[in-house]
Amino acid sequence: MSEQPSAADEIMDGVYRALRAHGYADVTMQDIADECSKSKSLLHYHYDTKEDLLVAFLDYVITDSEARIRAHADDPPAERLAGFVGWFVFEADAVDREAFHIALLELRTQGPFNERIREQLVRSDRLLRGTVADILESGIEAGTFREVDVEETAALVVATLDGARTRQITLIGGTDEGSADSESGGEGDAPADGLPEPTYTRRVAEAALRRIVEPILAEGVALPSLEAGIDSMTRDDDAE
Amino acid sequence: MSEQPSAADEIMDGVYRALRAHGYADVTMQDIADECSKSKSLLHYHYDTKEDLLVAFLDYVITDSEARIRAHADDPPAERLAGFVGWFVFEADAVDREAFHIALLELRTQGPFNERIREQLVRSDRLLRGTVADILESGIEAGTFREVDVEETAALVVATLDGARTRQITLIGGTDEGSADSESGGEGDAPADGLPEPTYTRRVAEAALRRIVEPILAEGVALPSLEAGIDSMTRDDDAE
DNA sequence: GCTCATTGACTGACCGGTCAGTCAGCAACC
């Protein structure tokens, strides 16, 4: 925390900022160089190709997630699950985080065309589903959860949260409204009170907790709070 | 069906094939031109810019989905919902469909950077969530479903299916295995029997049906079959 | 029924800009 950051770290930070600012599709080596106040040539000095650099960045990001998840491995299962769910909530002011996740989603779409990216995606997928499965298993053992199909539940939860995130970040703003073509029966529409309308990811996360997690809780176990989950995972430090 | 297709149709078909073959990020005007055996100049004759062409294509695709959904508007609610869920199932041999949806996902990631694309995405989002909300409303009215929060349920269902699709198409192949890092307790692992391992989207669709839809069915209503749902939406014609 | 003008569909060649990657060289440290 005291000595100056290594060149590698500075470059990774440059990639991070450049991706946020331009998205993956539009980002150039020059953008990245500018963002970390280095020359484009330097990037090529450390990484032969743009692909090398981006794969390294993906690796860097996923490794960070692994650490972040590991840090909570000993939390009690119910809270840990709420933390996981809350991790996917994007609040209305999380503009940078949204921009970054757009770039990540762009990267994901390159999976089918790029073996090395795909490897990282598989790793990330394993991490996410594996983490939920792990939480569920230890929760079942501890008597927190009923005996459900662990893999199936993990897949269901992760898919739901991922889908909600995709919707929120690609449609920007996130909130807009609730009704589609149907006028609906008046619930959750009016933000007439003081509180701001919850974001899309938050609404889905809440629904997932009540509709997917709640039913698998063992007798007498209380539904963990999403709110607590959100800041349990956010607390530590910033760079997602 | 008898007269030759219009130039516009041929071009849309060219875009469709070119996107499947190259993805959105890599597709060039030349690729599209080649794919419909026309010259690149012709594309610019009909559409001023590449962006114009792709926005027109998105519009074309969504309009098609609207029609497809409308065609089932009078099916009974439970079957209609199963049809919707089944619509998101990608079987193992649906390579072309997967490739196309990768391109669509790439297009979606451009929403934040492109107003006109975003408009189409909003339209598509409304269509999907609105359709489920509509199904739920008419189902509640008909006594098929309990009185649930329609918007919330629609968002939950759509997010889940979308997330499952994203995972399957970006990770290619789709099936691989079930276990992550935990070795798991032996279920759904061995395809020792004759049947092929179900795809990821299929597993999640089944789970969504059992874990999200089943609990909202009114007393005595049977869970509709996913299988029937899948081919109710697929039957009609081919071009998704 | 023939000619000629006009138009819409379409093409090939070309231009300008962009961007990943290269290379020769420079400074600093051992």
Added chain:
DNA sequence: GGTTGCTGACTGACCGGTCAGTCAATGAGC
């Protein structure tokens, strides 16, 4: 003096878009 870290100038490929022009069909004038 060699190695490491780093830079600016440069290059080659690619791609969106333009433009001058071809060709077939249509229709008016005689």
